Amino acid sequence: MPTGSGVLVVGEVDASGAPRPISWEVLAAAKSVAGVAGGGVTALLMGSGIADAARAWGSAGADRVLTADAPEFAGLLPAVAAAAVTEAIQRTNPAVVLMPGTTSGRDYAPLVAARLKAGLAADCVELHEADGTLTATRPVLGGRALTRVTFPDSQPAMITIRAGSFAKAGPGATSPEVEPFVVTLAPDDLRVSMVELAAKGAVGSRLDSAAVVVSGGRGLKEPANFALVEELAESLGGAVGATRAVVDAGWRPHHEQIGQTGRTVSPRLYVAVGVSGAVQHNVGMQGSEQIVAINRDPDAPIFKIASFGIVGDLFEVVPALTAAIRDARS
Numbered sequence: 001m002p003t004g005s006g007v008l009v010v011g012e013v014d015a016s017g018a019p020r021p022i023s024w025e026v027l028a029a030a031k032s033v034a035g036v037a038g039g040g041v042t043a044l045l046m047g048s049g050i051a052d053a054a055r056a057w058g059s060a061g062a063d064r065v066l067t068a069d070a071p072e073f074a075g076l077l078p079a080v081a082a083a084a085v086t087e088a089i090q091r092t093n094p095a096v097v098l099m100p101g102t103t104s105g106r107d108y109a110p111l112v113a114a115r116l117k118a119g120l121a122a123d124c125v126e127l128h129e130a131d132g133t134l135t136a137t138r139p140v141l142g143g144r145a146l147t148r149v150t151f152p153d154s155q156p157a158m159i160t161i162r163a164g165s166f167a168k169a170g171p172g173a174t175s176p177e178v179e180p181f182v183v184t185l186a187p188d189d190l191r192v193s194m195v196e197l198a199a200k201g202a203v204g205s206r207l208d209s210a211a212v213v214v215s216g217g218r219g220l221k222e223p224a225n226f227a228l229v230e231e232l233a234e235s236l237g238g239a240v241g242a243t244r245a246v247v248d249a250g251w252r253p254h255h256e257q258i259g260q261t262g263r264t265v266s267p268r269l270y271v272a273v274g275v276s277g278a279v280q281h282n283v284g285m286q287g288s289e290q291i292v293a294i295n296r297d298p299d300a301p302i303f304k305i306a307s308f309g310i311v312g313d314l315f316e317v318v319p320a321l322t323a324a325i326r327d328a329r330s
């Protein structure tokens, strides 16, 4: 194990200033490895105007909360976030650093590792401790295989956590001190600045935090038929997602793409409509609590990971489902 002690856990907030769902997961992961890390849990939250969010988030298990709270941290630009995390590591000397495997985390975590000349186990789905050794498990080859990573020489053990891999910690477990963490930003860290933060569209921008996601694939035949997916999503109060096949075809915007080269989501309910279930799609949604698949091919791979499967023509099944949900809700 590395020679430092304790865990540094990094959290992020969404555009509304609330902790992202994965922030609660990384905190739960931090608590699970605090023993092997031989110390407490220090939590670092980055954003602008985040004092209340930091207090609530940190109370889910941190012993100490640091807030990098300044306008420069809004939007979490990679160099600025990397500067904050690097400085927090240098000041707290943790044995283990856990970061969210978000789009931002995938940008800043490798920068931090490079600056510290440490290794990085990215996109981990499990952490184990045996005989005082920490092991992280991460999927490779598009989810077809798992590798186990140990950290004999790295200082510290740097890990990003894939969304949906850990149960979320709940607030109220601890009453940590919340301390402002003033970061020294070099001119190079500020070469890129945020000019404007604009919503990508009401539906797509909600994908990360939506409790329900309804995704459509090539089975919808043409872009206009995505109205069926939108209506089902609307009836469930959910967000719309898409496969790469339909994004590449120009039917849907890229920010709706779920999968290896798109977003990772872990809603309570994921409905896959006319989606075959290619491994590259599944890695982005298989952490969902319940998966419902609608496909006319009984052998479609999506049924292997579905909690509930409907074998049928989506053009019959989806309108009937939407009507039944609307009836039940009215």
Ligand SMILES: Cc1cc2nc3c(=O)[nH]c(=O)nc-3n(C[C@H](O)[C@H](O)[C@H](O)COP(=O)(O)OP(=O)(O)OC[C@H]3O[C@@H](n4cnc5c(N)ncnc54)[C@H](O)[C@@H]3O)c2cc1C
Residues within 6 Å of the ligand: 216, 217, 218, 219, 220, 242, 243, 244, 245, 246, 257, 258, 259, 260, 261, 262, 273, 274, 275, 276, 277, 278, 279, 280, 281, 284, 294, 295, 296, 297, 300, 312, 313, 314, 315
């Ligand atoms: C390096 C790499 C990265 C990739 N990254 C991603 C990624 O991030 N996300 C992603 O999604 N894909 C990704 N892909 C592509 C992936 O391999 C698949 O090609 C893609 O997911 C298939 O999309 P689909 O399910 O919409 O289409 P298809 O595979 O064509 O499936 C369509 C499904 O619709 C069903 N269907 C057809 N008509 C009906 C009907 N009337 N009623 C009900 N069902 C019907 C069919 O039975 C079929 O199962 C990647 C591929 C590579 C090589």
